[in-house]
Amino acid sequence: MNTQSTTEQHVRAAAPWGNLAISEQLSLPYLGDTQFAALVLERGIAHTAEAHWPTSARSLDAVLPHALTTARSQRVESALLDVEPLFGERCLALVSLRGGTASVRVAAPELVALPEIEGWLRDCFPPAEASADRLVPISFWSYGSCGATTISRTIAVPTWEEIRDNYPHALRERLAPLVDPSFRPAEGGRLVLWHGPPGTGKTYALRALAWEWRARCDLHYVVDPEVLFGERADYLLEVVLDDGDGDDERWRLLVLEDTGELLAADAKEQTGQG
Incomplete structure (x- = not known):
């Protein structure tokens, strides 16, 4: 399969705020973005947040036990995570590693869970810091x-x-x-x-x-x-x-x-x- 090919994907989901549609031109390594959005709508998850930071981590190994799906290309690795066992019902996270940057999206039915999930991800993917060898x-x-x-x-x-x-x-x-x-x-x-x-x-x-x-x-x-x-x-x-x-x-x-x-x-x- 050519991971750089694109496809038109339409997702419709019932949510408390009505019917919404996602229509995107997709590159398969970024399929997790649409899967994350589709699950947020499908499950009616009320709160989301995103963040990114330079990280010293170079693999997704720390979170793979929680992965629902993964995607890899020459430049990007991503994983859609079910973090419900850690943070409660219907909690999700999407994490991507690209060029030394960790990008995360988190979703939870309760607002207070968002910083908790992000904090856990920051522990899994430690922010890069200046080192003693300059x-x-x-x-x-x-x-x-x-x-x-x-x-x-x-x-x-x-x-x-x-x-x-x-x-x-x-x-x-x-x-x-x-x-x-x-x-x-x-x-x-x-x-x-x-x-x-x-x-x-x-x-x-x-x-x-x-x-x-x-x-x-x-x-x-x-x-x-x-x-x-x-x-x-x-x-x-x-x-x-x-x-x-x-x-x-x-x-x-x-x-x-x-x-x-x-x-x-x-x-x-x-x-x-x-």
Whole structure:
């Protein structure tokens, strides 16, 4: 069977709020998404939630004993879980692993069960954290046929102390407040314009910043900033408002490279949209 083939699937289910229909163009590795939605409607489950986070887990082994169905492709593994024995009647979960990111959807008849199920899944798929050997998780955003998606990778980074002497004194003085442990962004966020010719160490310095901020900040890299600032308003909202880790205390650093013309006052004219 070609797992990349698609099929038109229609699901109708009776629920307390009436008859609803699901109609999707499906790729078989993502069949669990529609199965999850169909069961939520069929069983009249009132409450759902979703979350995603970078994870150090690389397999679904921890939850396979609870799997109703599984799906695998070269890039994605997913499992639809019956967690009723753990959390009560009609509780469901869908978990997917893709590129170092755990994405979960949970459903329960009682609202209080949702954070309990998510907490259990976070224990099964531990969030990735910066390690002592200076490996930092980074989330990479892109926009495709299914909308905004994110995958996570762990990359090696230097400390600022190791590389600071590679930069001119004046630049080191400008960067010192950013890498200082007492730094806090302004209320509502802060824009940092980092510019210079290619090969001057901008990306390397950003990697060092990721290490210095590791205890309080998650790094997100937008692969296609021209789409983010283009016609896809849903993409911009998804990236800016994303709260996948659920931790209100941590910051999010959004990195957009080569975006000078996209931030200019005449950006639309420069990019041919004016």
